Amino acid sequence: MKALITGGAGFFGSIMKKYLSDKGIESVIYDLVPDVDNVPGTSALEADIRSADQLDACFKKYGSFDVVFHLAAQLAHNVSDKNLLWTSNVDGTRRVVEAAIKHKVPHIVFTSSNCLWGNPFNRKVLETDAPHPVEIYGVSKWEGEKILLEYKDSINITILRCPTIMDAGRLGLLSILYEFIDENRKVYVVGGGDNVYQFIYAKDLAEACFQAYQKTNNTELFNIGSDNVKSFKEVYQYVIDHAGSSSRVVALPKGPTIMAMKFFYKLGLSPLGPYQYKMIAESFIFDTAKIKTSLEWHPTLTNEEMMLKSYLYYHENKEEIQSGSSTSAHRQSAKMGIIRLLKYFS
Numbered sequence: 001m002k003a004l005i006t007g008g009a010g011f012f013g014s015i016m017k018k019y020l021s022d023k024g025i026e027s028v029i030y031d032l033v034p035d036v037d038n039v040p041g042t043s044a045l046e047a048d049i050r051s052a053d054q055l056d057a058c059f060k061k062y063g064s065f066d067v068v069f070h071l072a073a074q075l076a077h078n079v080s081d082k083n084l085l086w087t088s089n090v091d092g093t094r095r096v097v098e099a100a101i102k103h104k105v106p107h108i109v110f111t112s113s114n115c116l117w118g119n120p121f122n123r124k125v126l127e128t129d130a131p132h133p134v135e136i137y138g139v140s141k142w143e144g145e146k147i148l149l150e151y152k153d154s155i156n157i158t159i160l161r162c163p164t165i166m167d168a169g170r171l172g173l174l175s176i177l178y179e180f181i182d183e184n185r186k187v188y189v190v191g192g193g194d195n196v197y198q199f200i201y202a203k204d205l206a207e208a209c210f211q212a213y214q215k216t217n218n219t220e221l222f223n224i225g226s227d228n229v230k231s232f233k234e235v236y237q238y239v240i241d242h243a244g245s246s247s248r249v250v251a252l253p254k255g256p257t258i259m260a261m262k263f264f265y266k267l268g269l270s271p272l273g274p275y276q277y278k279m280i281a282e283s284f285i286f287d288t289a290k291i292k293t294s295l296e297w298h299p300t301l302t303n304e305e306m307m308l309k310s311y312l313y314y315h316e317n318k319e320e321i322q323s324g325s326s327t328s329a330h331r332q333s334a335k336m337g338i339i340r341l342l343k344y345f346s
Contacts, residue, residue, distance in 0.1 A: 003027040003213075004058070004065045004105075006049055006096060007072030008042075009035040012111070012165050012202055016069055017042050019206035028062045030055075031072065049092035055099035067107045067213045068100050075172070076137040076273060089140035094147045100155060107156040107216075109209050110148055113141045114163045114198075114225075115275050120282035127161075127221050127290060135274045145221075152219040158212035159221045160205070163286065166306035167202035168313035171321060173271060173334045178314040181239060184246040185346035190281040191254035193233030198225040198285045201301040211295040223286035226299045226306070232280070238304035239311050254281055269338040 003020055007013045008029030014037055020027045021041045028043045029035045035044035043062065047054040049072050059065070072092065074085040093110070100108050117125065118134025133139045148157050164170075171178070180187050208224055230238075233249050240247045261277040264270035272280075291297050301309075314321060336343065 001025050001066045002062075002064070004030060004062075004068045006030045006068065006070050006092075009033050009037070009044070010071065011167075011170060012205065013071045014039075015167060015202045016071060016206050016209060019203065019210065023210075028058070028065070030058055049096050050087055052095050052099065055095055056102070059099060059103040064103065065100075065105050067109060068096060068105055069209055069213075070096050070108055070110045072096075073111075073137075073141070076135060076275075082136055085136060086140055089137070090143045090147065093144040097148055097151050097155065097157075101151060105155065107158070107213055108148065109158045109160065109212050110144065111205070111209070112145055112159050112161045113138065114161060114284060114286065116142050116145075116161065117284065118275055118278055120278070120284065124285050124287035125223065126287050127223055133275075134278070138275060149219065156217060157219045158216050160208060160212065160291075161221070161223050161286065162200050162205060163198040163225045163284070164200070165202050165205060166199045166303075166310055168309045170202070170310045171314060171334075173276065174307075174310060175314060175321065175334055176271075176336055176339055177236075178311050180343060180346065181236075181243055181245045181247050181311060182315055182318070183343075185343060186250045187236050187240065187247050188250055188252050188342070188346075189232050189236065190252055190257050193236075193249060193251055194231045195281065195283040196229045196231055196285060197279055197283065197303075198229050199303045199306050200225050201299060201306050204297075204299045204301070208291065208295065208297050211297055215295050220294070222291040222294070223288050224291055224297075225286040225288050226301065226303050227288075228302055229285055230303060235304045235307055239308050242308050243311060243315065257281070264338045271334045271337050271339070 005013055005017055005027050008017050009031035017027050017039050021039045026041050030045050030047055032048055034046055045058050074088040115138035116131035116133050131142045133142050145159055236249050261272050265273055
């Protein structure tokens with residue numbers, strides 16, 4: 001077996017290629033940025049998924065692939081050029097699937113997102129629920145799904161809709177929370193903090209990607225996520241307790257807090273966009289019954305266990321993280337903006 005991994009130099013791509021390497025599977029990493037991991041059994045190509053010519057050159061150079069794991073995506077909080085985000089996530093997806101079909105790859109596995117929804121549900125979200133994204137990243141992932149499904153008669157397609165992917169090294173906007181905990185400052189929840197939000201452990205997602213390739217022979221769509229999801233305040237308190245921090249969880253009033261986040265985001269002073277300020281104030285959980293039945297897949301870590309792993313990585317690597325040397329958006333600390341003022345009073 002040989003796999004092509006788009007976005008293989010990124011946070012989840014790095015975990016996916018290590019997962020395949022441990023199984024003795026060869027993979028080729030295709031990314032805009034250099035692959036510095038030196039994982040055994042991998043080759044790396046620095047190239048752009050938006051370029052049909054560069055993709056074609058990749059297939060000609062490395063020969064046939066059994067599967068493409070299409071993980072590459074530009075994130076909204078890390079990209080100032082929205083055209084780059086859109087063309088990468090949308091046009092790039094079309095170029096990838098067209099190249100895969102041209103070179104007779106039998107299967108493509110695509111990681112989509114729970115950002116396809118921006119409004120809360122009073123129940124678990126099903127695969128049959130119609131997406132309704134509220135910001136550009138979610139819209140781009142939804143467009144990517146629709147593009148792939150245009151080609152369902154020409155290639156096997158598996159779409160995995162993922163919540164926030166967590167593991168050691170996952171930072172981004174979470175680094176703001178971790179800095180507050182590390183400095184023993186107040187940690188804030190919106191409303192009572194009783195809302196719940198699902199994560200997915202990166203190694204569990206890698207297993208699901210591989211099982212999707214092995215066990216599906218047609219086009220399939222799966223939700224994926226953790227089990228036994230606890231409230232934000234419970235998850236935060238678990239991390240605080242196990243970190244030995246003296247931080248305490250403090251509730252902010254929901255209405256005024258959401259209004260303030262919207263205001264500061266529009267002014268360009270906050271990293272929290274429409275999806276994020278809905279996420280921290282509402283509940284969202286995928287129904288994962290289908291993937292458990294079809295792929296015999298089950299999650300291995302809970303939200304609080306994942307977040308603790310992520311926090312401990314931050315705590316142990318603060319100096320390197322703060323230097324901003326990582327090329328992956330998920331491995332970098334997000335800029336606080338106006339939140340730094342809140343930190344000052346915490």
